[in-house]
Amino acid sequence: MSAAADDGELIARIKEKALFAREETVRLTGIAKTGHYASAFSCAEILATLYYGDIMRLKPGEPQWKQRDRFLFGKGHAAIALYPFLADYGFFDKSVLDEYTRLGNPLGDHPDMRKVPGIDFSSGSLGHALSAGLGMALGGRLNKIDYNVFVLLGDGEQHEGQVWEAALSAAHHRTGNLIAIVDRNEYSLDGKVDDVIGIEPVLDKWQAFGWNTIDIDGHDVPQVLRALRDATAASDGGKPTVIVAHTVKGKGIPYMETQFGWHLGYLHPSDEKAALAHLRSNA
Amino acid sequence: MTTTEPELHPDSWHLLMLLDQAPGFAAISQALIELTDEGHPIAVTTADLKYSNGLVRFQEKHPERFLQFGISEQNMVSASAGLATTGLLPYTATFASFLALLCCEQIRTDVAYCNQPVRLIGHHAGISLGFYGTSHHATEDLAIMRSMANMTVIAPSDPAQFHAAIRATVNHPGPIYFRASRGRDPIIYEHGVDFQLGRAIAHGEGSDLMLIATGSSVHPTLAAAEQLREQGISVGVLDMHTVKPLDGDAVLAAARGAGRLMTVEEHNVLGGLGGAVAEVLTEEGVATKLHRHGIKDEYSLIGPPTHLYRHYELDAAGIAQVALRFLNA
Known part of the structure; x- marks a missing residue:
């Protein structure tokens, strides 16, 4: 399958949601007074395509639906970009976002499955998520339920040895439903x-571990859409698939794209407006 | 020239091929086979140790429910947490040293914090791997597991109790750490045993001394008590199979009835059973003399397991000697 001409509306919706994720990241970081702007911005199109590109099978208002596709946030520090989507899906009330990271609020810097409906697995300690996703993929097989498991990993997370344990194991167990x-x-x-x-060469490493590999520009929505469609179409073949999405950290705000210190940061309230204007003009 | 394969000497310490001599492990597999046959959603995972922990028996009966993870213990633990989120009940087994120490953070963050009903089976705990050395010993696992919120910690003392403990806790909603020895556990409960989570089993009462033991130390402690009784000492034994939640009432009752208490564990004296008992006594303001017997905050010598038990006074004669010194101190 490929992104066809009649995907125009879908692509426009994904782009709109990616902008929404970035805007909300700015707003929520303003509440917390520190946050992972740049890490969230680099994966906004990926998250928006998963949740609004007809890729993940989800039921609004039913976060524990057994047949749902699962999503695990390896780079959990970018969860701030996902929370608005989960509220949008009716998994929890939107007003919860307004108290982001305040004492007792379920939404923290890292996502927590026990506190946030719609979070399929808690994360924060890099390297665990692919293993947990592998367990879910194997569980689907044992329970005879057909779903896909998506795991978003950071590129720094590739340093974690456990990622490669899971990569080896997933290829061996032929969990084609793990992406x-x-x-x-x-x-x-x-x-x-x-x-x-x-x-590097990171793509070759995954290939050598027995995975299907797809190399894309992670901000080009038609490419992201096509890659995720191809990955899910291949999912019954037994080989797990990895998509290496080349992205720009801080994508959407020029100074965040060039100054790597914005991995973590806090915009002064007076700079927020200009930041939002950048995001909108770059969307 | 002989045509027959040489047989392994039955006195061998070899980990493999002697499953018939590992009733403790046979009991674990048997319980899991039964529960699967009864419709419980069991999944068994191990890390290249299915012969060492006997779970090959489970694999023979239910191959589709046996998941081999190879020598990737951390991946296995996190994946077991993932399996549990799908409604399965994973029993995840490897050497206690690798489970409790190598996978400590995966257990804390993915299993305990996420409160998934994963059953961790740390086998060959304590110094039971003998001359394999400290890398393969686990004298810290009880302390580590006890300090994790949501975690239940159980150290069964014989095959029948292990079998009963697995069965009795099958519907327990949170994670459990089961501590197993090397499977060659001597029989204590010949006619089976009722297992109640968090309820110690009393073997007699003592006015001079109550011995509180867990796991592999219960059998030699019972034998030690016999030796002490022959010397006219009034001594009872508590089989404290559940280290968390600890049976505080049983500890306090023992303290009220006996002049002195002594804990016995194949574990560092810090943080395990002895530590847990001391916490109860202190918080209740019970001024009983307590001696914590175990590994005294050191790493073990090299040696065959039974030789090490003798050296560290964790066999029956040794425990009796330690008790006598404590009583006469």
């Missing part, structure tokens, strides 16, 4: 990922 997406935004906390510890 990993690597947000290749090139930066981790200490600088360029490849200066910290090089991960």
Whole structure:
């Protein structure tokens, strides 16, 4: 399958939701007074395509629906971009967003399955999510329920040994319903990922571990849509699929795209308006 | 030239091929086979140790429910948490040292914090792997597991109790850490045993001394009590199979009835059963003399398991000696 001409409306909706995720990231970070702007911005199109591109099978208002597709946020520090979507799906009330990270609010910097309806697995400690997703994929097989499991990994997360344990294991167990997406935004906390510890050739590594590989521009919505469609279409073949999505950390706000320090940050309220204007003009 | 394969000597310490001599592990597989046959959604996972923990028996009966993870323990633990989210009941087994120490954070974050009903089976706990050395010993696992919120900690003392404990806790909603020894557990409960989570089993009462033991230490402690009784000492034993939640009432009753208490565990004396008992006594303001017997905050020597038990006074004669010194101190 490929993104066809009649996908125009779908693509417009995905783009609109990606902008919404970025705007909400700015607003919610303003409430918390610190947040992972840049990490959220790099995966906004990926999240929007999963949740609004007819990729994930979900039932609005029914976060525990057994047949649903699962999503695990390996790079859980970007959960801020997902919470607005979950509220939008009616998994919890939108007013919960307004108290983001306040004492007792379910929404923290990292997503918590025990507190937030619609979060399929808690994360925060890098490297665990692909394993947990593998368990869910195997569980689908044992329970004879057909669903896909999507795991969004950071590129810095490729440093974690457990990712490769899970990669080896998933190929062996032929969990074709497991789809990993690597947000290749090139930066981790200490600088360029490849200066910290090089991960290239990352696509070849996954291929060598027995995975189908797809290489895309993670901000080009038609490409993201096509890749996710191809990955889910291939999911009964037994080979798990990884999509390496090349992205820009801080995508949408020029100074965040060039200054890697915005992995974590807090815009002064007076700069918020200009930031939102950047996001809208770049959408 | 002989045409027959040489047989492994029955006295061998070999981990493999001697499943018939590991009734403790046979009991684990048997309980899991029964529960699966009864319709419980069991999944068994292990990390290249199915012969060492005997779970190959389960695999033979229910191959589709047996998941081999290879030598990737952390991946196995996180994946077990993922399996549990789908309604399955994973029993996840590997050496206690790798489970409690190597996978400590996966257990805390993915299993305990997410409160998934994963059953962790840490086998060959304590110093039961003998000369395999400290990398393969687990004298910290009770302390680690006890400190994790949501976690239940059970150290059955014999095959029948292990079988009963697995069955009795099948519907327990949260995670459980089961501590197993090397499977060659001597029989204590010949005619089976009722298992009640968090309820210690009393073997006699003592006015001079109550011994409180857990897991692999219960059998030698019972034998030690016999030896002490022959010397006219009034001594009873508590089989404290559940280390968390601890049976505080049983501890306090023992303290009220006896002059002294002694805990016995194949574990560091810090943080395990001895620590848990001390917490209860202190919080209740009970001024009983307590001796915590176990591994004294050190790493074990190299040696065959039974030789190490003798050296660390964790066999019957040793426990009796430690008790006598404590009583005469």
